[in-house]
Each structure stands twice: as C-alpha cells, then as structure tokens.
Amino acid sequence: MTMSDTCDMPLQNATPDEVQTILATAKTIAVVGLSDKPDRDSYRVAAYLQQRGYRIVPINPNLSEVLGEKVYGSLRDVREPVDIVDIFRKPQTVPGLVEEAIAIGAKAVWMQNGIVHNAAADKARGAGLKVVMSRCIMVEHRRLSSSVP
Amino acid sequence: MKLKLSQQNMKDIVELSERNFDAQVLNAASPVLVDFWAPWCGPCKMQLPILEAVAGRMSGQAVVAKVNVDDAPNLAGRYGITSIPTLLLFKGGKVARQFVGLQMESALVAALEATK
Numbered sequence: 001m002t003m004s005d006t007c008d009m010p011l012q013n014a015t016p017d018e019v020q021t022i023l024a025t026a027k028t029i030a031v032v033g034l035s036d037k038p039d040r041d042s043y044r045v046a047a048y049l050q051q052r053g054y055r056i057v058p059i060n061p062n063l064s065e066v067l068g069e070k071v072y073g074s075l076r077d078v079r080e081p082v083d084i085v086d087i088f089r090k091p092q093t094v095p096g097l098v099e100e101a102i103a104i105g106a107k108a109v110w111m112q113n114g115i116v117h118n119a120a121a122d123k124a125r126g127a128g129l130k131v132v133m134s135r136c137i138m139v140e141h142r143r144l145s146s147s148v149p
Numbered sequence: 150m151k152l153k154l155s156q157q158n159m160k161d162i163v164e165l166s167e168r169n170f171d172a173q174v175l176n177a178a179s180p181v182l183v184d185f186w187a188p189w190c191g192p193c194k195m196q197l198p199i200l201e202a203v204a205g206r207m208s209g210q211a212v213v214a215k216v217n218v219d220d221a222p223n224l225a226g227r228y229g230i231t232s233i234p235t236l237l238l239f240k241g242g243k244v245a246r247q248f249v250g251l252q253m254e255s256a257l258v259a260a261l262e263a264t265k
Binding site: 005 | 187188189190191192193218219222225230231232233234235249250251
C-alpha cells in the first residue's frame with residue numbers, strides 16, 4: 001500500500017453560524033472511535049464535551065465502558081436520540097457511518113481534523129443533516145463558548 | 150549547526166493570511182511560491198522541509214510562502230484548492246504554475262528558475 005500524497009479538502013462545509021447552531025442545540029453526541037486511553041484526542045475531546053454538559057454516547061466495538069458511559073458497538077445499536085455523530089475514524093469509514101447517522105436520525109455529522117469525505121458529506125446534506133468536516137469539535141466549542149453551553 | 154541552519158531556513162518561508170495575501174503575493178515584485186497546507190495533513194508535513202530547502206536555494210530570487218487552509222478558507226476557495234498540499238507559483242499577481250501533491254525540491258526549483 002502506498003501513502004497518498006494529498007489530503008482532500010472540504011468542498012463545502014458548515015458555516016460558522018451553522019456550527020454555532022449545531023453546538024448550541026445539541027444535547028447528545030455519539031463519539032465514534034472513542035478510545036479509553038486518556039492521552040488520545042478522542043478521549044480528551046469526549047471528556048471535555050461531557051464536562052460541558054453534553055451527553056456522550058461512545059461507539060467502539062472493542063470497549064464496554066468509557067467515561068462512565070456504556071459503549072455501543074455501532075451507531076445502529078444506540079436506542080436514544082443522537083444529535084451529533086462525531087467521527088474519529090479514517091475517512092474511508094465515513095460513508096458507512098453517514099448511512100448509520102441518517103438511519104438513526106442524527107441531526108449533524110462532525111468529522112474531526114483531517115477527516116474529509118465530500119461524497120459522504122453530500123449524501124448527509126441530501127438527507128437533511130448538517131455536516132462539519134476537518135474541524136475539532138472541542139476547539140470550535142471553546143471558540144464559541146460564550147454563546148453555547 | 151544543523152538546527153541553526155534549519156531555523157535560518159524557517160525564516161525564509163513567509164506565513165500568509167487572508168489579510169496579507171494580496172499585498173505579499175499579488176503585488177510582489179518577484180515570483181512567489183505559495184504552499185496551501187494544513188497541520189493535520191501528513192503529506193503537507195513532508196512538504197515543509199522541502200520548501201525550506203527551496204527557499205534557501207532561491208533566497209533573493211523568489212519568495213516561498215505558506216497558507217494554512219484551516220485559517221484561510223476563503224483563499225483556498227478563491228483558488229479552487231480541493232486537495233493539499235497544493236502549491237501555486239505566482240508571477241505578476243497571476244498563477245503561472247500549479248502543483249498538486251507532494252513535490253520534489255528539484256521540480257520546484259526548476260519551476261522557479263523558469264519563472265524568473
């Protein structure tokens with residue numbers, strides 16, 4: 001396998017106003033690919049979001065509990081409303097996750113830094129979801145923290 | 150010594166923003182090679198030391214600059230950047246060459262030499 005020598009850029013991304021609305025209206029955030037290792041970005045971001053009052057739903061087929069929350073093997077296993085699907089997985093996993101996000105009625109798909117999948121983003125937007133690509137949800141929340149929870 | 154050289158070359162890469170781009174690039178007297186990059190992009194990180202070497206070799210003849218696309222989405226949009234690293238070579242305020250993906254030092258120096 002050879003490493004690609006380019007990284008995709010988001011061709012269309014949520015506007016700053018949309019990002020603010022996503023964060024201000026969300027209550028539950030499914031964190032896909034959440035690690036149980038405190039030094040990992042996914043753990044730090046999820047812990048931050050939890051401290052800021054969001055309900056975290058961890059998604060990871062290899063774990064049972066993280067940050068005091070039950071871990072689900074996939075988004076389809078979650079039996080409560082999810083507002084944001086926050087993705088910490090490789091770009092090639094995004095299309096399948098978007099399918100699941102649409103299926104469970106999520107309102108937004110959020111891809112963390114460096115994660116971009118324009119075709120999957122189109123599909124999500126077509127189903128009425130908001131899409132943020134290649135942004136850290138913690139960084140954006142901190143930036144907007146005067147106007148969101 | 151190696152570190153000192155590296156730090157010296159680092160100074161040769163101009164950091165651009167949406168605020169200073171037009172003044173530094175479009176109104177520049179010499180050719181400007183602009184690297185559109187992001188800190189999360191692996192190939193972009195590999196491109197950076199190559200650009201430092203290019204900047205060192207072309208010092209006084211051309212400007213080497215970089216734009217963090219996360220901080221400057223409007224610039225990325227203006228130039229239709231869809232993947233990074235993308236390098237644009239400007240001469241007289243216009244794009245003379247475009248390179249998409251990781252580029253070798255020799256290719257970039259040759260392009261700058263040809264644009265002088």
